[in-house]
Structures are given as structure tokens and as C-alpha cells.
Amino acid sequence: xxxxxxxxxxxxxxxxxxxxxxxxxxxxxxxxxxxxxxxxxxxxxxxxxxxxxxxxxxxxxxxxxxxxxxxxxxxxxxxxxxxxxxxxxxxxxxxxxxxxxxxxxxxxxxxxxxxxxxxxxxxxxxxxxxxxxxxxxxxxxxxxxxxxxxxxxxxxxxxxxxxxxxxxxxxxxxxxxxxxxxxxxxxxxxxxxxxxxxxxxxxxxxxxxxxxxxxxxxxxxxxxxxxxxxxx
Numbered sequence: 001x002x003x004x005x006x007x008x009x010x011x012x013x014x015x016x017x018x019x020x021x022x023x024x025x026x027x028x029x030x031x032x033x034x035x036x037x038x039x040x041x042x043x044x045x046x047x048x049x050x051x052x053x054x055x056x057x058x059x060x061x062x063x064x065x066x067x068x069x070x071x072x073x074x075x076x077x078x079x080x081x082x083x084x085x086x087x088x089x090x091x092x093x094x095x096x097x098x099x100x101x102x103x104x105x106x107x108x109x110x111x112x113x114x115x116x117x118x119x120x121x122x123x124x125x126x127x128x129x130x131x132x133x134x135x136x137x138x139x140x141x142x143x144x145x146x147x148x149x150x151x152x153x154x155x156x157x158x159x160x161x162x163x164x165x166x167x168x169x170x171x172x173x174x175x176x177x178x179x180x181x182x183x184x185x186x187x188x189x190x191x192x193x194x195x196x197x198x199x200x201x202x203x204x205x206x207x208x209x210x211x212x213x214x215x216x217x218x219x220x221x222x223x224x225x226x227x228x229x230x231x232x
Contacts, residue, residue: 001195002055003034004033004034004035004066005032005033005034005035005062006033006034006037006069006070006126006166006167006199007031007032007033007056007068007069007167007201008031008032008067008068009030009031009032009056009065009066009067009068010030010032010067011028011029011030011064011065011066012026012028012029012030012031012052012055012062012065012067013026013027013028013062013063013064013065014026014048014051014055014060014062014063015063015156016054016154023047025138026048026051026052026055026062027221028053028065029065031056031217033167033199033201034199035045035197035199036193037050037199037200037214037215038189038190038193038198038200038202038212038213038214039200039201039202039215039216039217040202040204040209040210040213040215040216040217041201041202041203041204041216041217041218041219042204042205042210042216042217042218042219043052043185043218043220045088045099045136045205047219047220047221049171049203049219050171050172050203052219053169053171053201053203055067056069056167056169056201057086057090057092057104058067058074058075058082058085058086058090060120060122061073061075061085063083063186069085069089069090069166069167070089070166070167071074072085072089074086076202077101079216084116087112087115087163088116088163088165088225089165089166089167090165090166090167090168090169090172091112091159091160091161091162091163091165091167091168091169092126092160092168092169092171092205093153093160093168093169093170093171093231094125094156094158094170094171094172094173095171095172095173095175095176096176097144097152097153097156097176098156099144099152099153099155099159100144100216101103101143101144101145101154101156102143103143104140104141104142104216104228105131105136105139105140105142105143105144105147105155105158106124106128106141106142106144108127108133108144108155108159109127109130109155109158109159109162110123110127110162111159111162112124112159112160112162112163113127113162113163114124115163116163117182117232124163126141126162127158127162128140128178130158130161130162131155131158133158133161133192133195133196134154134158134188135154135184135188136151136154136155138164140150147173148181148198149176149177149178149181150180150181150184150185153173153176153177153181153185154185154188155175157185157188157189157192160194161198164196166199166200167199167200167201167202168198168200168202169200169201169202170200170201170202170203171187171203172203172204172205172206173202173204174186174204174206174209175204175205175206182206182209183208183210186208186212189202189212200213207214
């Protein structure tokens with residue numbers, strides 16, 4: 001870890017409007033994440049963890065506040081430039097891996113790279129290296145239906161790393177795994193941090209995963225609780 005700030009969110013707010021009522025999901029959320037950190041976001045169901053992660057991942061826009069990622073202000077970009085920024089600087093791991101069923105593990109891992117590069121040979125080499133890093137290079141030519149749940153999630157992690165992102169955002173990454181595979185995935189995040197100095201921001205209900213992080217922050221109806229060391 002170092003003191004380089006990868007992500008800084010200041011006063012992030014989000015309200016959903018309907019004919020019946022307006023629901024404020026996020027209220028003045030502040031958060032900083034440094035390079036090489038593993039930060040867990042905790043909080044009860046329905047509090048807005050996924051909404052926050054979508055905003056921090058530039059998949060959704062806030063109503064107010066400012067977001068800085070890799071010294072850039074992504075929400076000042078137009079939609080096309082924002083899409084390119086997202087592909088270059090951010091990786092995503094979801095509870096459900098969202099692998100394309102018709103593609104092999106290697107082809108799935110290569111997908112983010114195709115957005116930025118046309119050099120298939122380089123993308124294949126990068127994909128093979130990442131699948132080796134996550135421990136399933138022997139399954140690279142298998143399709144998702146031929147992989148276990150834990151293997152599919154490892155492919156999703158490799159895919160998130162394809163473009164060497166500044167930050168990987170993971171939304172309940174162990175939520176669809178049994179305890180054994182969930183523990184393996186937690187260990188994998190730690191190994192990848194050590195190998196690549198990779199930064200992770202993880203929204204999770206998993207107590208063990210939160211305890212494995214460098215620190216946890218808790219999302220409440222009033223905003224984000226003060227940052228602190230990982231705790232139960």
C-alpha cells in the first residue's frame with residue numbers, strides 16, 4: 001500500500017423519484033481508497049451498497065457530490081469518453097459472474113481488452129497470464145457451463161484485471177459461493193493485491209471477507225461511518 005489516493009468520493013448523494021415518493025438512498029457519502037488497499041463496504045440489506053458501488057464504478061451518476069478516480073473527474077466526461085475511461089481504469093466482479101456462455105474462459109477474460117486494443121495475440125497472452133494468476137489456466141478453453149461456481153468467479157476476477165485497472169469493484173463476490181469457495185476467493189484477493197498491488201473495493205455481507213480487508217467502512221442511512229481498521 002501507499003498514500004496515492006485512487007478514489008475519492010465527496011458528498012455523494014442519490015435519490016430515486018417515483019409518483020408515490022422520493023427515496024434518498026445515499027446521503028453525503030465520503031470515501032477515500034488508497035492504492036493497494038482492500039476496503040470492504042458493509043451495511044444492512046437495502047441500505048444502498050450496490051447503488052454506491054454503481055456510482056463509484058461510474059455505471060450510474062449521483063445527484064450530487066464529486067468523484068475522483070485516478071486523478072480524473074469521470075462525471076465531467078461525455079458518455080463515450082466515460083465508457084472508455086471505465087474500461088481503462090476500472091474492473092468489476094459481481095455476485096453472478098455474468099460470463100458469456102458461448103465463449104471459453106480465455107475468451108471471456110479477453111473481452112475488456114478488446115474495447116481498448118485490437119492486438120489479439122497480446123490479449124491472449126495477457127488472458128493466459130491472468131488465468132494462471134487466479135489458478136485455473138488448465139481450464140482456459142472450457143466454457144462457463146463446464147466450470148464450477150468457484151472457477152467461474154475466478155474467471156470473472158481475471159476478466160476484471162484484464163486492462164490493469166486502477167481499481168476493482170466487487171459487489172457481493174462471495175454471495176453465490178459456498179463457504180469453502182468464498183474463503184478461496186478472499187484469499188485470491190489478498191494474493192492479487194500482493195502480486196499486482198491491486199486495489200479492491202468490496203461491498204459484502206460476508207463477515208470473514210470484511211475481516212480480511214485492510215479496513216471496513218459501514219454505510220448507514222446518514223452516510224458513511226468513519227473509516228477504521230477491519231473489524232467484525
